[in-house]
Amino acid sequence: MIDTARPAAHEPHPTARRSPRPPTEPLPAAARRRRRDGCRRAAAGDLLGVAAWASAAVAVALWLASPGSHAVSGLGGWLTDAGIVAGLVATDLVLVMLVLAARVPLLDRVFGQDTAIAVHRSLGKPVLYLLLAHGALLTLGYGTASGSGPVAETVSLFSTPDVPLAYLGLGLFLVVVVSSVVAVRRHLPYEVWHVVHLLSYAAVLVALPHMLSAGSVLGQGTWQRVYWIAAYVVALGLVALYRFAVPLVVTLRHRIRVVAVEPIAPGVVSVHLSGRDLDRLGVRGGQYGVWRFWSATTWWHAHPVSFSAVPGTDRARITVRELGAGSARLARLRPGTAVSLEGPYGLFTDVARTAPYLALVASGIGITPVRALLEDTDLRPGEATVLLRGTDASQQYLWQETAELAAATGTTLYAMVGHRARSRASWATEEDLRRGVTLLSVFPRLLESDLYVCGPQAWSDLVVREARLAGVPEHRIHQERFGS
Template sequence: MIAVAQPFARFAVGAFLIVNLAIVHLMFVAAGPPAHNMFGQVGRLLGLYLAFTMTVQVLLVARLPLLDRAFGMDRLTGWHRWTGFTVFWLAVLHPAFVVVGFARYDRVPVFTTAVALSRQIPVLLGLIAVGLIVVIAGLSVRIARRRLSYETWHAVHLLLYVVLVLGIVHQVYEGTAFTINLFTRIYWWGLWAFALGALVTGRLIVPLIRNLRHRLRVAAVVPESDDVVSVHVTGRDLDRLQARAGQFFLWRFPGHNRWWQANPFSLSAAPNDRSLRLTAKGVGTTSAGLRDLPVGARVFAEGPYGAFTLAARTRPATLLIAGGIGVTPIRSLLEDPELGADTVVIYRVRRGADAVLLGEIRNLAAGKGARLHVITGRTGGDNQPFHPPNLHRLVPDITGRDVYVCGPHALTTAVLAALRTLKVPSRQVHAELFRLAG
């Protein structure tokens, strides 16, 4: 399924970008004046790029099922990040070139021109949107991101919707290239209608319908260790969710956390028509308080998301690598009936006490005839299991296996680097990094 979906999705994405960028350039050429110099012309073109890039960002935030199944939410979130920084630079450069262009044309200082333009309400709204984009981008830089809780970072990203409103209003009054003729008006507002329609449908309408249909509730809360807890969720007709082992949901617990706080937790057991299970480590406000959820509490789930499933396999033999709490999707994959006996599981933890769900993993591995390696201790010296020679010694036929890896960033990065060194084909490598945004 994934193998068929990916080429079509790549073609669809490439065609969408090429066709729309071509139309954007035609609109720029057809608009002609009022840009009176090179600075004004560049500023106007950058404005068109900015507006189009914002529609792309909206489509990425909408989490279209076609793209999710083909590429996985993790890769889409990477695209979201780079698209966001592209929006940032375009948002800074577009007004800068426009202001310089007007200043040179009117032969007045740049600052005087900027103040005069900002007194126009549509321009002022655009500048406010630029300021919000700068805030979002600044807090998305890795140094700043590490200092924020997931809940705070997610709340900041909700400013994106304010930016969209301000940006659209700005385009209505200032976007002369969009109103050249009937075709440009139909095209431009049709593009925005498609993007916003996808966003509202994917992030609001579909989740609301699904949650009304399935009526999710907390069935049990089971502590797995001092800081890890499993939440069992029941509901009606859960098979209609079409969730798969390895996927995740965005979870909200009304009454336990604020409505805008949603956390991505993987399924830690293969889903069925009666129950779902998530297992989380208490690292944030929401996850730390899960053990206080009362039985019967309402649950709002958005998803399932992710292509970290056995549908992505290219080989019958499999290697599953988990680190820390990253064991949750690995544990659910191990339970998937499609997983064969030719499976190796590597579970990396600092201490034996940190190996949550280990009893379940041992039972599942034994039931399938899979090999399980639990590796403990600090990394360094002779204990470097993901150093390429050591990993190859542990799994000699690694190049003939699909490899699934989920764990802390440092572990995942080390494993991916080792797999490249060992020349494991990229199509056989599947990683879940949980960089979800927006």
């Protein structure tokens, strides 16, 4: 049922008791500023999207402009040229995928890291199909032109030094794409999937000799060769910089250590951290980091976990629910354990707001970014409404802290406790469905609000679906998903 949230059975974090920052500008002015910022982000996103697809067009255009690219003779020539185009587009999109996965701050500020990774994954299958078409069309084209047939031509191609490496790269990429299929990934331990996914870097590297030895396509002294070398340098350079160099600098600069591990519910712990100048990390409420804990049982597993409180000068906190063997080991961390951090990442923050009002919906461990977002947002009485959802009393993680923050800012807070309805697909309980509870009844100003939703994917998808049907614009829906 919908009711005022009850306090959870654990002590609030110290930051929950501090007074929120006073609002610095009138509500209409703040809304106009947010709309302007949103328009700028949308324009930047459109430009980056155009640039990504234009890079593939440039690759093909440079080939078309090269000597001999128009000298098509017979069916074999057409097949060969089609294979070349497929390979060029596929390789360019592979490099785009690497950039999307490099955790570049500009992309995170414009799209959010979760959106960048979603696009990265969506390109996997098209790239694989293009690579398979590249190999098949070239083999058929060469075989047709020489009259040798595809089998004999394949054997002949393997006598070329770079072709076996190209096939190895294709095989590695195939393994990566197959492991990312939802039905397959669901049965793989995260650690295994993560190691397999790293093969994408190996696939790019082993295919590089084939790219640079592709005869007239990438001949010495051509603009094509300059383009591809520059594209490889930029893509791999961004990966090296933002996946390795910057996190190393952050880790050495801030010297983060585990202070204590606090159980707050069955299977849920808060990891309290200390460090130097942690407020200079630039964390916004709602963001997450990728954490690596340097103990004997956890050093090889990186954990993407939201901050459950905005860091202070020398303290930070994350709250983790046990979702597998890796996260379960965090409950056994010892004080003093060194910690590496990549981030902060994510647009699940006040920065992404464009509307005058704020609607926050959280289920289970999804409370962590919502609680931090509420803490970090300048709010006037009545500006925000929060709905917390839990199956039972054991899932009321950080509810007491959230209730205190809501009371301090004049935020309306509701709680919904109980199993989801079985009579039809809904994010609400059966009792609330009978009472006619909807998003619009909980959030009367929903159409004037930015909606932030965090929780298990199936549940949060239902909340987002109802919001869309109610007429909430897509750019005002901000969704962060957690495993079930």
